[in-house]
Amino acid sequence: MVLDSLSGALGSAIKKVLRAPVVDEKVVKELIRDIQRALLQSDVNVKLVLELSKNIEKKILEEDLPPGITRRELAIKVVYDELVGLLGGDKPQLPKYPKGRTTIVLLVGIQGSGKTTSASKLTFYFKKQGLSMGLVCADNFRAGAYDQLSQLATKAGAEFYGDRTNSNAVDIAKNGVKAFKEKGIEVIIVDTAGRHKNESDLLSEISQIAEAVKPDEIMLVLDGTIGQQAMQQAEAFDQTTKIGTIFLTKLDGSAKGGGALSAVAATKAPIRFIGTGEGMEEIEVFSPGRFVSRLLGMGDIEALVEKVNEIQSxxxxxxxxxxxxxxxxxxxxxxxxxxxxxxxxxxxxxxxxxxxxxxxxxxxxxxxxxxxxxxxxxxxxxxxxxxxxxxxxxxxxxxxxxxxxxxxxxxxxxxxxxxxxxxxxxxxxxxxxxxxxxxxxxxxxx
Ligand SMILES: Nc1nc2c(ncn2[C@@H]2O[C@H](COP(=O)(O)OP(=O)(O)O)[C@@H](O)[C@H]2O)c(=O)[nH]1
Ligand SMILES: [Mg+2]
Known part of the structure; x- marks a missing residue:
């Protein structure tokens, strides 16, 4: 898994707390500083970092300790909770679309973020749930887009819709969705172009497509390696057409995933899936809890968090x-x-x-x-x-x-x-x- 440097830095911050003879204010303050440094170095937005660390400090030092919980355990639990919260909270909600009804998913994101690849991954994922799939190629800007998606569709077992003769992406999207709906396809994924002469053209096209196909879910495909830019990108798309969920790609490389964390916080859209390779099957359902556990480098952190929750409840x-x-x-x-x-x-x-x-x-x-x-x-x-x-x-x-x-x-x-x-x-x-x-x-x- 990625985020090696962030994970390493957060992991050693946590280890310090675990090793401290007593967890007093000084230890907590140092923990906060370590966390700030770690997050800033992995490109998490400064304002967010300050907000997060203020919350952590307050909760660790001011919260009453329930019987059976030590300050040390509370500290780790609070850090975990706050990071999970930053990632959209831990609602363990498995992505699921209904059978026997059409769900339209619109993929947006800039060129190269991994939209087309992710479209095939989503097909792979939802086919396993027994849903019939249709892919619409609404990218007529890039020459190879049609072939790329049509090949992937065949490989993944989805129907494909594209139209080389039409230069209007909005029309293609509309026609494709209509055709698939008539066929009773259950999940229709609309893959869009990511590049235009300029950004405002792209964004206005996206909003026209959204207007035309009325998607049930707008999924932003975000490259996990782009750092700080992720936040601006996410905000720009979110302002154009409200983002519902995020597909975070390329988390198999040495990514600076912190930027993505900020993007999530900016749009309030949860990360639904992560991409961990170029292959179609390299898709994982994203779990904030599991992700943060990995980040903090503690296999048993979930057990600890559960213990505190149990006692609190x-x-x-x-x-x-x-x-x-x-x-x-x-x-x-x-x-x-x-x-x-x-x-x-x-x-x-x-x-x-x-x-x-x-x-x-x-x-x-x-x-x-x-x-x-x-x-x-x-x-x-x-x-x-x-x-x-x-x-x-x-x-x-x-x-x-x-x-x-x-x-x-x-x-x-x-x-x-x-x-x-x-x-x-x-x-x-x-x-x-x-x-x-x-x-x-x-x-x-x-
Ligand atoms: N390593 C890795 N590469 C990916 C992942 N997702 C996409 N890619 C690669 O990123 C590049 C751009 O992907 P593409 O789907 O064409 O992006 P699009 O322009 O947004 O449609 C391709 O080379 C993909 O193989 C991923 O999760 N991991
Ligand atoms: Mg593409």
Whole structure:
């Protein structure tokens, strides 16, 4: 993957935070400076960088720490969140077009950005989803455009529409879309020209084409290697005809992808796909989360982010703690905990990170193997609502029924119930201890 220098610089900024004995204001300030330097060097717009770093600093230093999260973890999570936010946020939305209906995609972008290549990649991608594809060549400016697209269409398995005799790109686009619509083609991609005598001619042609074909999606094809120019380009197109999504190409070279980050921020259009080679199959669905993880050079950053999210969203956080404190701890809670644990690591680790718990966790008691946990979750799925909320009622005959339903042995169910009782007892002790301590709130100021 690209962005080697940005990735390297951000990665070492993060490593510094991980290695610091304590994460105090000084460490955070240095982190901010490192991030600024890294982003500026990879051509991210100055204003954006300042805004981003201000946000990061504020969130790390001013946010209250939820129980179970250290300032260090919060710092990394905040950096991750802000970068993902810059890239349009993490809505894991797989590009999908409906079947049995026509979707029109208009590709725009300057000459050489990779529109025609990307048209074939999109064909490759959406064909796999079983959609019928049509490519319209509305580039009559460059001599070879017709042949290039028609060959790619054949290779990718799309129908092709072009017209060498017509010199009006708007007409060609309109006619092509009409012809494909009549044939019931599901996805029509209109490939446009990227060069004109001058830029304003190009932009006005694009807006006329958009007017004529009424696309469902206008996709800006952006060369990932152009750095700062990306932002101006994106803005120019966006002002002419509102950009919906971005296809970022050439991320296989040594790209200065930072410019593209700025482009995204400028248009607010999310990057949908990235191109990682010249071949038709070298297309990837873009995921801001995955991209930033790679950028920060931490394979397990997603796990960390998830952990913080989980805790913030209370599974083992404050809410369920209070429920448990009132003496209620059902199999349902155990199930929820197991789900959380499978994402966060063993319960012992989670509890150890809660202040006041320290080393008091009976490790063996809590460290449950992944395999066992999966089995137990299956068992619990075979239980009735009643059994889950009031496990005491589970007698021999119920055990036999659950065992048959879940395809497990009765001794597995007994083992689960033992684990449940042990957890319950342990949690009660923990809660009593917590009550004797000053207050949960005092721990939030670490
Ligand atoms: N390495 C690499 N090259 C690409 C990628 N996408 C396009 N290209 C190349 O960029 C050049 C211009 O592509 P083309 O599709 O003709 O651009 P257009 O003028 O916008 O239609 C061609 O040589 C393509 O092979 C990519 O993701 N990676
Ligand atoms: Mg082209």
């Amino acid at each position: 209370t599974t083992v956080g404050k809410k369920s703690m209070t429920a448990i404190a009132s003496g209620r701890f059902t199999l349902k809670d155990l199930y929820a905990q197991m789900q959380t644990m499978r994402k966060m690591g063993p319960l012992s680790k989670v509890l150890q990170s809660i202040p006041g718990m320290g080393m008091n966790v009976p490790k063996e008691a809590m460290e449950v193997s992944e395999v066992k946990m999966k089995k137990w979750m299956v068992i619990m799925q075979s239980m009735t609502e009643e059994e889950l909320t009031d496990p005491q009622i589970i007698d021999g005959s119920r055990v036999r029924r659950i065992s048959r339903g879940s395809g497990t042995a009765p001794k597995d169910i007994k083992e689960l119930l033992d684990q449940y009782r042990m957890s319950k007892k342990f949690i009660k002790q923990f809660v009593t201890k917590q009550k004797r301590m000053p207050s949960m709130k005092d721990f939030t100021k670490r």
